[in-house]
Amino acid sequence: MALSRSAMAATSSPQATLAAVDVLRAGGNAVDAAVTASAVLCVTEPHMTGIGGDCFAILATPEGKILGLNGAGRSAFAATPEWLGRSGLKSIPPHSTHAVTVPGAIDAWDELLRAHGTWSLAQCLAPAIELAERGVATLPRVARDWPEHLSLLAADPGGRRHYLKDGAAPLMGESMAYPALAATLRAIAEGGRDAFYTGPVAQDMVQTLQERGSLLTLEDFAATQCDWVKPVSTLFAGHRIHEIPPSGQGLTVLIALNILKCFGIRDLDPAGPQRRHLDIEAMKRAWVLRNRHIADPAFATIPVEELLSETTAQRLAATIDLRKASDMAVTLPPSDTVYLAVVDRNRLCVSFINSIYWGFGSGIVTEKTGITLQNRGAGFSCDPSHPNVMAPNKRPLHTIIPALATRNGKADMVFGVMGGDFQPMGHLNMVLNRYAFGMDPQEALDLPRCVPSGEHVETEASMPQSVCSDLTAMGHRIVPAGEPLGGGQIITVDHASGLLSGGSDPRKDGFALGF
Secondary structure (H helix, E strand, C coil): CEEECCCEEECCCHHHHHHHHHHHHCCCCHHHHHHHHHHHHHHHCCCCCCCCCEEEEEEECCCCCEEEEEECCCCCCCCCHHHHHHHCCCECCCCCHHHCCCCCHHHHHHHHHHHHCCCCHHHHHHHHHHHHHHCEECCHHHHHHHHHHHHHHHCCHHHHHHHCECCECCCCCCEECCHHHHHHHHHHHHHCCHHHHCHHHHHHHHHHHHCCCCCCCHHHHHCCCCEEECCEEEEECCEEEEECCCCECHHHHHHHHHHHCCCCHHHCCCCCHHHHHHHHHHHHHHHHHHHHHCCCCCCCCCCHHHHCCHHHHHHHHCCCECCECCCCCECCCCCEEEEEEEECCCCCEEEEEEEEECCCCCCEECCCCCCEECCHHHHCECCCCCCCECCCCCCCCECCCCEEEEECCEEEEEEEEECHHHHHHHHHHHHHHHHHCCCCHHHHHHCCCEEEEECEEEECCCCCHHHHHHHHHCCCCEEECCCCCCEEEEEEEECCCCEEEEEECCCCCCCEEEC
């Protein structure tokens, strides 16, 4: 656990954490540091994030205001019901051009800085530009992940050019430079966010996509605009847990927490099988409601109050057998993301997440500008009767969810867990570990994890065999997780003493650092 009194940053990359702390030490605030770190992560973890992706954030101001920003991009204006019907699509293939939605991250970064930052976008991009030009050493977890995407990158001209070395994934410690991405970032630094959404950069993205049959146009890119939103929340153990509202999946976390409030969760062994059983069963039920209701609120009426009501929680809790697993199935597609937390000297707190969804997103990389394009459109339904059906200028159900907890109206914990559809389970773990079981930030992140997946429950290798055996006896079908589950960051704020405490997930390469 990291401890400090002035300011702190926690990210999944050493270079990003250091860049954020450099900003804070130079007088920048938490928003400046978060955008700077996010840009650096686009260079150090290019399979997880990029400027061709989306961004969400929750801010807690020193005055106690809680603000949310939805920086998700939208589908093409031409993605009409008539087009969808003619397409014959039953789902949106994740590695198809139709999975690419307009990237929202650069617009969101710009808006965050304009509304609450003190540095310019150019200042915040400078460290990432330098790293992309000179090259960065490939980190251990990044080197482990990269080969999984070798065939995807090899099949794309831009992927081969920018993200493979002699046709292979880089080895741990091997330097990777990204001159095309550096030039694009420099163009954005000089021309602002419009240099990304109009002009040569946008033209290159649109041309790349249209050559593959995309509906996206320059008009779609020019129309991009993020939205300030009011976070949704619930009370748990004396703390209010804040999540991004739909189109994000944050409601899933809150529904599961409400279910668990119906049980004596604090009396359980935090590492024991009964706690794990309740986590799994609560998440299964929350997941059903997620898939049924969450969509772009501009296109659907989402019964948020009903979903977060005590009546709903009690009804769902009553369906849980304390000794027997249900046969509900939860499908978790693979995905990749970066999450970071920053708290500055004035106690402006930023919970920040940026993503291109699956590893290297759609697998489509622009040859000229070196931009990896996300595949968030794969989150759309193709069922015309579903609230999340693909439609013109619409946001898909989104997995990335920053989170923040308050106590007595002040920020208490800034946290998030990357990992796509695993994120609600990760958030549930962090809240329980911290507020039900009293763990410090690092302990909360270190504890072994499990998650319902399909008809099985994936467990990390560090999960005690006795717990796996007890869960099996309850009817859970235990399988080893193919990789570490998620990766998170936590910063807690003690307003009375002024102490900041931070943790960073050992499943990733980063750390928490303060001064």
